[in-house]
Amino acid sequence: MVAQAQRHSGHEHPRPRSAAVVDDIVGQLSDRGYRDTEPRRLVISAVAAQGRPFTAEELCASLPCVGRATVYRGLRLLVETDQVCRVLLEDRELRYQLSHQGHHHHLLCAVCGASADLEGCDVEDMLREAATAAGFRMSGHWLEVYGRCGECAEG
C-alpha cells in the first residue's frame, strides 16, 4: 500500500460528525489543562467546518461573534497541540487545516483548494538516509505536494 488518500472535497458542507470532532478536540485540550469555553468551541467548530485550507482572517470573518484575538489564540493553541497544521500554498499565503492523524502530507489542488492526505508514503526513510549522507541528523520535515484534483484536472 503506497498511498491511502483520504479526500476532503473543497466543495462539501461541514461534516455530520463535526460535533463529535469538536468534542474530541475539546477533550484533548481539557486533558492538557485548557478549559472548555464557549468561544473556544466556536473556533474549533468553525475550523472543523472548513472544507479546505483556510487563513486566519477567513476564520475571523466566519466568526463575527468571537473576538479577533480569541480566534487567533484559539488557532495558535490548536497548532501548538497539533490539532491543526499549517500549510503553505504556492501563493505564499499561510493557511491552516485540521490535522487528521499524526504526521502526514498534503496533496493540494491549485485550482479548487481541495486537499487530500497522503498516508503511508514512505519518504521519511529516504530522507533520513539522504540527510545522513550529507552529515545531517534529521529531526523533521515538511512536504507539500501541489497539483490538480481529479475534478479540476478534467477541465
Add this chain to the structure above:
Amino acid sequence: MVAQAQRHSGHEHPRPRSAAVVDDIVGQLSDRGYRDTEPRRLVISAVAAQGRPFTAEELCASLPCVGRATVYRGLRLLVETDQVCRVLLEDRELRYQLSHQGHHHHLLCAVCGASADLEGCDVEDMLREAATAAGFRMSGHWLEVYGRCGECAEG
C-alpha cells in the same frame, strides 16, 4: 548515488565568484526584459553574499543605501524568476536563499542555520505515483528537511 550534498556553511564569507553570480543573474533578468540597474545589482550581490537563509529585513539591513521598497521588489523579482527560493523554517519565519540549480530540496540546521542542498534524492517519482493513486495530477512540491548539521549534532 542517493544524495549529493553541496554544503553551504553558515559561517563562511561571500564567495569569490560572487561577482560572476551577479553578472549571471543580471544577464538572465536582462533576457526577460528587466533592466540592469545599480540598486538591483546591489540587491543581487547582497543576496549572493548571504551564507544562509535570510529574511527580507536582514537583507534591507545589509543594504542601507538601497530603499526598502527596492529591496523588496528586487527580492520578489528574484523569486518570481526562480533565482531565489523561499524556505520556511520551523519557527515560521519566511526566509530566502539563492537557488543554485533548478529544483532541489534543502537540509536546514535548526541550530546554526546552515543549509545544504539535497540533490539526486528521488522523492519526485514516489510522490507523483502517490498523487496519481489519490486521483491528483501532481504539478509540483515543496520539501524542507530539518535537523542538525554535523558540527551542531556533536554538542
Add this chain to the structure above:
DNA sequence: ACAGAATTGATACCAAATATCATATGTACA
C-alpha cells in the same frame, strides 16, 4: 456557592510588506 486562575474581547500596538507618485535612470532608436 466560592475562590482563584484561565479566558475573553475591545483596543492599542507592532512589524512586515505593498501602494503611491514624483524623480531619476536605462535602453532603443534616430
Add this chain to the structure above:
DNA sequence: TGTACATATGATATTTGGTATCAATTCTGT
C-alpha cells in the same frame, strides 16, 4: 551621440496580519 520614453527608484503613507494589554467575565475544583 542624443533624445524620447518606458522602467526603476525611493521617501512616505498605507495596508495587512498578528500580538500585547488589561479590566471584566467565565470555568473548575473544592
